[in-house]
Amino acid sequence: MPGRKVVVTGASGNVGTALLRRLAQEADVEVHGISRRPPADAPPYRGVRWTPVELGRAGAEEVLRTAFEGADAVVHLAWLIQPSRDERALYRTNVAGSAQVFGAAVKAGVPHLVHMSSVGAYSPGSKDRRVDESWPVDGVRTSFYSRHKAAVEHMLNKFESDLLITRVRPGLVLQADAGAEIRDYFLGSLVPKALFRHRIPVLPIPRDLVLQFVHADDVADGVARVLSRRPHGGVNLVADPVITPRALAEVLGGRHVAVPPKLLRSVASASWGLRLQPTPPGWIDLALKSPLLDASRARDELGWQPKYDAQEALQAIVRGIGEGREVPASPPLGS
Secondary structure (H helix, E strand, C coil), X not given: CCCEEEEEECCCCHHHHHHXXXXXXXXXXXXXXXXXXXXXXXXXXXXXXXXXXXXXXXXXXXHHHHHHCCCXXXXXXXXXXXXXXXXXXXXXXXXXXXXXXXXXHHHCCCCEEEEECCHHHCCCCCCCCEECCCCCCCCCCCCHHHHHHHHHHHHXXXXXXXXXXXXXXXXXXXXXXXXXXXXXXXXXXXXXXXXXXXXXXXXXXXXXXXXXXXXXXXXXXXXXXXXXXXXXXXXXXXXXXXXXHHHHHXXXXXXXXXXXXXXXXXXXXXXXXXXXXXXXXXXXXXXXXXXXXXXXXXHHHHCCCCCCCHHHHHHHHHHHHHHCCCCCXXXXXXC
């Protein structure tokens, strides 16, 4: 019997690498990877057929349509976070590029589209309760990442009559092998990786900076279950426990010192403006305003159960940053 063909955009990135590892366990799945250029011939990329294409360029939709022919599903992971100073370039890949993916899927007759959205797509919410997939997806206005994620969510509505669409919305996705990538994306050279190999004595962040994490391998397992069961609509993926500033400081080996949100944002804005680090202040707004997610649907309908709790996922990324670990691919299109 022929296997199921699953095409994955951004297949050489953080989540993509984890998904290739997970789909390798499915004997009936044939994976076709989409990336800006083919990755190194090493596990988990070996044996995967690759189509190199830059999603934001003109004509990408036709290349994608050819790659999507005969696919049982398309998993859209490709996403750019940097260069944060060139929002037009980010929009061209993240939003316009996503439109080309969706259009190509319709033209190729793909029956199931899995879009990797994010907690960042959701509208602001309180940190004292969890929200399910019915929470509005209008984003946090001051974050380009959130605006783009929300824009793509709304764009997907136009394709609902042509495709079965699952919108996977994870918390912050971590794994040790993404250490170098996460540091480069968010910390840059301002924070040396050696710092993460030692105790960080003080963590000055606001009390309300409460976050949810999930390991990349658990997100990959969730996507594999989505491909099998094909639920319609949103699916939140987060692991417990919720990580408070105190818990974050403990993992880093120090203590939490509360600072006003405006102070942290001002420091982020000034250091970003001076090009000392690559993270614009909108990321602070997103961390403070994004809601806490309820992952009951994934557990109840997909039988999804995280292998790693949120603290273990956090410990993995701290270890990965300290060791400078990275996925074994050439630079990805994004994820």
